[in-house]
Amino acid sequence: MSTDLHHTPEHDATERPAPEPASVTASPRAAVLHDLVIDWFGAHARDLPWRRPDAGAWSVMVSEFMLQQTPVARVLPVHEQWLARWPRPADLAAESPGEAVRAWGRLGYPRRALRLHAAAGAIAQRHGGEVPHEHAELLALPGVGEYTAAAVASFAYGRRHTVLDTNVRRVFARVVTGVAHPPNATTAAERRTAASLLPADEATAARWAAATMELGALVCTARSPQCGQCPVAALCAWRLAGSPPHEGPPRRGQTYAGTDRQVRGRLLAVLRASPGPVPQAALDAVWHEPVQRARALDGLVEDGLVEPLAHGVYRLPA
DNA sequence: AAAACGTGGCT
DNA sequence: TAGCCAAGTTT
Structure with missing residues (x-):
């Protein structure tokens, strides 16, 4: 075969770094x-x-x-x-x-x-x-x-x-x-x-x-x-x-719907679309479930994709 | 070593 | 329609 x-x-x-073998006969x-x-x-x-x-x-x-x-x-x-x-x-x-x-x-x-x-x-x-x-x-x-x-x-x-x-x-x-x-x-x-x-x-x-x-x-x-x-x-x-x-x-x-990944995607889309810092309320609007939403946002911050500013305001990392 | 990590087009 | 798939990497 x-x-x-x-x-x-x-x-x-x-x-x-090792010596290359002379062209082995293929x-x-x-x-x-x-x-x-x-x-x-x-x-x-x-x-x-x-x-x-x-x-x-x-x-x-x-x-x-x-x-x-x-x-x-x-x-x-x-x-x-x-x-x-x-x-x-x-x-x-x-x-x-x-x-x-x-x-x-x-x-x-x-x-x-x-x-x-x-x-x-x-x-x-x-x-x-x-x-x-x-x-x-x-x-x-x-x-x-x-x-x-x-x-x-x-x-x-x-x-x-x-x-x-x-x-x-x-x-x-x-x-x-x-x-x-x-x-x-x-x-x-x-x-x-x-x-x-x-x-x-x-x-x-x-x-x-x-x-x-x-x-x-x-x-x-x-x-x-x-x-x-x-x-x-x-x-x-x-x-x-x-x-x-x-x-x-x-x-x-791969599952996607309903996962943290989907929430992260939505959150980041808001940040990308905004030229400047974004208030918490704008981010809260993307996902109904607060625990998962917070976890997703934390993850983005953890990854360095989002930067938290003072008093509930976020932006893309400077 | 398995699981997380985005998004959208195609069948 | 729901799932499969797309030049992977990191933890």
Whole structure:
């Protein structure tokens, strides 16, 4: 079946200080896979602002923060506004965190705005204003986890990293493992698969990362995969197995209505809409239940998303 | 390691 | 309609 797709483990550049193994001979099937997906990418990749030749590392980094759990279509306009307003990390760092939260708009998970603002500050202070090249340095920035560090290093600087996001995980689950969906949490086996398939050549690896992600986003989608358009349908383990349905525990579901998250969202929406401080009464109006409302507001203050002023007045953090 | 953390479009 | 899903990170 697909066993020879992953018989030549290579090292992820995540372990960069260690000597890079001389180009291990990739299996012929892996090489074919690389070519098919990368060629497909060349013909079908979307023209996204953060992928253009003139896009800098900062543009890439802003996009990666915004794209965490948020669809491309919603990110596009906000990303454009951010880059126009804050063309460099130092520009954002010079603003108040509250302005970052306000400009985040309705992208969701506004703590990302706070973390991106803090990351910009760290970049301005510790990295001379330039987005760092090293995976470890990126990982040390607030809001940057394993995925985002690899994505920025790979997409912005062409470095060799396993970029394992939900799209890539799904592509590998199907093409390599032969199942409909990846596990709920990333496993060591998935990391091994990704590492074994990572092209030895740095530039090719970066291209492969973007290409597999795009394939998952456009063709090998979660709901209704377009296998008829897939460049690797002929060697996809899942297809060859007859496209069996998902087995095992139900996929991660999220409840929202009635949760603290919903209340937080409403409270913050009021704060964002107001240019200045907001009286308690305006916040009280968003949710009927006082205990939950107070808990949500406390949480926002705790997170640094809201700043309490004297006598029951609140605002976005200055 | 499980759960919290927003928002909106699609089926 | 109700649930699924979207380039995850943090605690």
